[in-house]
Amino acid sequence: MTQTTPTYQVIRGGLLLNVQERSVAPADILIKGDTVIEVGPPGLKAPEDAANVDASDRLIMPGLVNAHTHGHGSLGKGLGDRWSLELLLNASPWIGGGSGAEDIRTAALLNAAEMVLKGCTAAYDMYFEFPTPSIDGMTAAGAAYAEVGVRVVLAPMMADTPFYRAIPGLLDALPEPHRGHVEKIAAATHEEHLAACGAMLENWPFDRDQARPALGPTIPLHCSDDFIRGCRDLANDYQVGVQMHLAESKGQAVAGIKRYGKTLTAHLDELGLLGPRFTGAHCIWLDEDDLKRMRDAGATIAHNPGSNLRLGCGIAPARQILDLEIGLGVGTDGSVSSDNQNMFEAMRTAANVSHIVTPDPADWLGTWDVLELGTSGAAGVLGMSDHIGRIAPGFKADIVFLDLDNVTFVPLNDAANQIVNCEDSSAVDSVMIGGRMVLSGRKFTTLDYAGLRARAGALAQRFREVNSGTRVRMEAMAEFVSHHCTGLVCEHYHVQRRLDPSTGEV
Numbered sequence: 001m002t003q004t005t006p007t008y009q010v011i012r013g014g015l016l017l018n019v020q021e022r023s024v025a026p027a028d029i030l031i032k033g034d035t036v037i038e039v040g041p042p043g044l045k046a047p048e049d050a051a052n053v054d055a056s057d058r059l060i061m062p063g064l065v066n067a068h069t070h071g072h073g074s075l076g077k078g079l080g081d082r083w084s085l086e087l088l089l090n091a092s093p094w095i096g097g098g099s100g101a102e103d104i105r106t107a108a109l110l111n112a113a114e115m116v117l118k119g120c121t122a123a124y125d126m127y128f129e130f131p132t133p134s135i136d137g138m139t140a141a142g143a144a145y146a147e148v149g150v151r152v153v154l155a156p157m158m159a160d161t162p163f164y165r166a167i168p169g170l171l172d173a174l175p176e177p178h179r180g181h182v183e184k185i186a187a188a189t190h191e192e193h194l195a196a197c198g199a200m201l202e203n204w205p206f207d208r209d210q211a212r213p214a215l216g217p218t219i220p221l222h223c224s225d226d227f228i229r230g231c232r233d234l235a236n237d238y239q240v241g242v243q244m245h246l247a248e249s250k251g252q253a254v255a256g257i258k259r260y261g262k263t264l265t266a267h268l269d270e271l272g273l274l275g276p277r278f279t280g281a282h283c284i285w286l287d288e289d290d291l292k293r294m295r296d297a298g299a300t301i302a303h304n305p306g307s308n309l310r311l312g313c314g315i316a317p318a319r320q321i322l323d324l325e326i327g328l329g330v331g332t333d334g335s336v337s338s339d340n341q342n343m344f345e346a347m348r349t350a351a352n353v354s355h356i357v358t359p360d361p362a363d364w365l366g367t368w369d370v371l372e373l374g375t376s377g378a379a380g381v382l383g384m385s386d387h388i389g390r391i392a393p394g395f396k397a398d399i400v401f402l403d404l405d406n407v408t409f410v411p412l413n414d415a416a417n418q419i420v421n422c423e424d425s426s427a428v429d430s431v432m433i434g435g436r437m438v439l440s441g442r443k444f445t446t447l448d449y450a451g452l453r454a455r456a457g458a459l460a461q462r463f464r465e466v467n468s469g470t471r472v473r474m475e476a477m478a479e480f481v482s483h484h485c486t487g488l489v490c491e492h493y494h495v496q497r498r499l500d501p502s503t504g505e506v
């Protein structure tokens, strides 16, 4: 199923959300190829042969940009209940273990499809492949996003230290036979990861406006210093991004002090990893010095408030981050932890959690703040803010058409406010990416959704069967993992990001 894009298109009759000007007004949009060339009042002049796109009764907004997700997580939605981050990591061997290139493709297709249905046109995806990333796996993920039409930065998620060795004291806290089981779990070496990534960066097969490569050393405690230095050098050599989960849980922050004698951010700074192409995902447990390190390095932050609540990790200091003028974008995180790819929900949650960390409403994140974080802010995290994230001349025509007939917008009081506070993605009618309608009237033009549903269902069933023994083993161990990691959470840390009287933090 392919669609040819006319040279010129003009979108007429819509109501345009302009995040930069903080306005909503009727406007027409002229597009040449994949790029917006002019935005103007209704009746905008257009070449005679321009195809007309009728946007009457539509609210037009820039495609949302997801600053942090995991493509492989799309098959794991709804699996966790009362999972902390550490319980999720304990469960990860059975959630989606055994993935090959075809499985990676199916999962990425599903993730991309959900994002389009929910108005998102670009994402930073830390996808996972075991035991190391491969050209086949990364090509499969990139091709899946290209097939749906979603732009992506693909960062293979990697570790050279297994979870049970990454958390100080955890291995010793596990009784037999659990300790014996996990002692056998081995991660690939940093040399193996770096060699695989080097080969991928050398042979990247995609147009970098559509899919670009990056590196994803997953968590500081899970990556040796040599590995982090290697990622730093490789990213510099190839001028690509690095995304890493940074101080996501209090347990990690406390463990960082035990392991390094300093904060996780200070550790990364000392290793030279922080820089303009570095993104810290979550960044909940950063203190003021850490935030200044991020600012001074020109690094960016991906804020995932839905996942942070779901896993009980805490609330990231978004207002402080913005006040320091650190680049900030909103993300959903993977569906194993959040459990959907709904950027409307992520923006709303970002606004709402900011209300309970400071008493003065003037410091809360408002409608326009979070709209910016979900569009141009997140585009900055992807390193694409010069060509996506806004509807303006010179920017790619990545445009979402919301149906004003949807009950979300009835009555239409304040369109921008209702996008943040009312919309649940049910008003998404059509989605254009690079001038191409990839979703039209809630139907994909690029994807066989029924076929994808069948493949995803079959794959999830296969994972359940193949990983059933691993699941039993991991679930038997969960209480010991949780007990040890909860102990870390109850230790003192010098910033407070949870509302937790039991640890003296309110």
Ligand SMILES: [Zn+2]
Pocket: 068, 069, 070, 126, 245, 281, 333, 334
């Ligand atoms: Zn993540």
